Amino acid sequence: MTRADRLAPYIFASAAALYLLVFTAWPLLDGVWLSFTDTGLLNPAAGEWVGTDNYAALFADPRFAGTLGVTLLYSAATVAGALLLGTAGAVLLDRSFRGRTTLRALLTLPWAAPTVAVALIFVWILNHDDGVLNGVTEAAGLGRHGWLTAYALATVTAVSVWKVFPFVLLVVLAALQTVPRELVESAVVDGAGPATVFRRVTWPFLVPTLRVIALLMTIWSFRRFEIIWLLTQGGPVDRTTTLVIDVYRTAFLESDLGRSAATGTIGLLLSAAATVAYALAERRSTAKDLT
Amino acid sequence: MNLRRYAAVLLTVALTAGCGGGPADDSGSGELVFANWQWLEPGRGEALWQAVNGYTATDPAVTLKQQAIARKDYESTLKTQIGARGGPDILIVPDTFLPELAEAGALEPLDDVLDDAGRAALNATNDAGVLDGKQVGYAWEIVNYALFWNTALLDRAGVQPPTDFPGLVAAAKTIKEKTGNPGFAVRHQINEEAPWWIDFSNWSYGFGGAWSRDGALTIDSPQNVAAVTAFRDMYESGAMAVGDDASTFRSKFKAGTVGMMIDNSSALATMVAGNTVVPSTGVGASPLPFPARASGQAGFFVGINAFSTNKTAAKKWLRWFYGADPQKQAAAALGASVLGTDTTPPAEFVTANPWVPTFQAQAALSTDAVIDGFETATPRIRHIVLTEVEKVLVDGADPAVALARAQEAAEKLR
Secondary structure: OOHHHHHHHHHHHHHHHHHHHHHHHHHHHHHHHHOOEOOEOOOHHHOOEOOOHHHHHHHHOHHHHHHHHHHHHHHHHHHHHHHHHHHHHHHHHHOOOOOHHHHHHHHHHHHHOOHHHHHHHHHHHOOOOOOHHHHHHHHOOOOOOOOOOOOHHHHHHHHHHHHHHHHHHHHHHHHHOOOOHHHHHHHHHOOOOHHHHHHHHHHHHHHHHHHHHHHHHHHHHHHOOHHHHHHOOOOOOOOOOOHHHHHHHHHHHOOEHHHHHHHHHHHHHHHHHHHHHHHHHHHHHHHHHHO | OOHHHHHHHHHHHHHHHHHOOOOOOOOOOEEEEEEOHHHHOOOHHHHHHHHHHOHHHHOOOEEEEEEOOOHHHHHHHHHHHHHOOOOOOEEEEEOOOHHHHHHOOOEOOOOOOOOHHHHHHEOHHHHHHEEOOEEOOEEEEEEEEEEEEEHHHHHHHOOOOOOOHHHHHHHHHHHHHHHOOOOEEOOOOHHHHHHHHHHHHHHHHHOOOOOEEOOEEOOOOHHHHHHHHHHHHHHOOOOEOOOOOHHHHHHHHHOOOOOEEEEEHHHHHHHHOOOOOOOHHHEEEEOOOOOOOOEEEEEEEEEEEOOOOOHHHHHHHHHHHOOHHHHHHHHHHHOOOEOOEOOOOOHHHHHHOOOHHHHHHHHHHEEOOOOOOOOOOHHHHHHHHHHHHHHHHHHOOOHHHHHHHHHHHHHOOO
16 A cells, blocks of 8 residues: 555545534534634724633523523424424324325425515414414404513424425435334234334334434524524514524624624534433433343 | 737736725715615604705705615624724614724714814703713604503494503403404514614613623523513414514504504604504604503615725714704604704604604613613623523523523623
8 A cells, every 4th residue: 555545544534524624523512612702793803811701791681591491492393393393284184095105295394485475474373463373263262372572482483494494304305214014014913003012113213313302403493594584583582582582683783793602502502412312312222222 | 919918907907996985085975885774664763864965955065875774784784894994984773783883993082073062052962972081972753651552443343541560461461352452563583683672671671670880790680580471371372473574564554454663753754654544633642551650763874985095074964963953854854863962753743643742751761771880791791691592482481591591691791
């Protein structure tokens, strides 16, 4: 093996490594560094080291506790909703019936639609005076409601679930294809009903997939910006202000990059915590399988 | 594998990347980028562009290029660009944004730009463009606020234009009952924070309030509490276009489906321009129907980016723009606004738009929404106050308690 041959893998990998270093690692570390400074958006070069002041200010601010709460609630509800709806849809579509292909295509549309367009259309649908939804509820005798005011968090969560559940559906549908048919058939022959077949045969095959999707959906929910921003911009009364909305608002409306970076770093730690939880669950599951 | 060739390619790429984007020489010629959200306004944007672009006929060495940014993203976009030491050469700066830009050293001092004739033509509106003793912006337009209505819709509902606040609520309700359309519309959501603050100041000033007096915040003054209470009463009346942002309710007014609005002359001019459903002659206007005759105003200034590499050309343009002819053309495009010079819109414009004098008369009684003594803190105080106002609207919080909370939180910012 020549010297060039030995070096070739490193050279090929170096381009990707350089890319990750420049576009991922460097901005990430720079963001963490910023969180310990008083950098302003309009004069970034004048930022000075302030230690943990930004974090102290965040934790002393009651609004931040609310933001953290909204982030966790929104993420938990979105992940749970998407997993439930996606899994149910996948199980339904795994059966053979007429029009299945068309239904599959229809159900994946929300995922394929551009988020900005989806959000703007929902703004119209949910409009208090002229929205279709209030038209329907009024016709049904249920009155008009402030979907983006009185029920803002629930509405934003529902729209998010609608947008992302097809991803779960598609992945779970693929996982369902890996369930050996002979296992299902033998369970049926042994007298197991549909619920028992699902719980005892299908479910164990789905769990690893669902665990990965739950991790991805959790991290994506922590980071989701467009839907919330376009529907409510975090309002009313900060009721839909998640960490990323707060990051944007603090950086671009209040021009406080230091504090914004501190909020972003806490978001990063939340995502890291979700990943650690996933790794622990995975390890526990592997250990259980081995025993 | 030729390692040397690979290294040479990498080096070339790195060197090439490092070579671009050097500063242009400030020779007084070349391209000037001009940022303004108004370029996006149908009809008016084109007329305004013609007014500013007329300079290129007198100085062919200069070309002007639009940078059109949506109003709601205007400040954040410019902050990002200027923070990176880039951005447009010339920019329109809302009065609430001016102190922040000036404090960051992002606006070029303009004291020596105009000649004697140009300076003599300036009116008092330009005083607000002086910060820390330096002229950092000249008045582009000052837009005043008034109550206006769709005459045909009010006639259909059988209501007279209101002259006081109870009359406003009653008229809005009647319009809603009789026509099914919202009787009244105004900004009321935090998702339009910067413009809502300016709009909401009308209520504070109209009820005799202010955000500060003699260097102290007066957020929780009885007048402001009365203003928020009135705003809540209108919000809860069932006759207001709740949930609509400005672009939505303005579109509705344009389509003839909103009865009354409190908005600025600039917005009204855009809504009625070329409108056959609600023509300009079909709109009535009056001072705000509040106890005091005071109202808010939105001031917009022309500034030059201190980080522009073409400041000489930008200053030459500015000197030209405050001359008599360009100001006449700008006045024709801006319509009912007050300009930085005492140039008035053409008489035929006023005849065609009978509501114009009402807005113009309000100039003497209007105040901007920058908090005196707290200029650079205005955006943060604004967020605190409007969040509390939202609590009143959405959560049913008591106005006095909400504003007391806002006062306490804002005082801690010092």
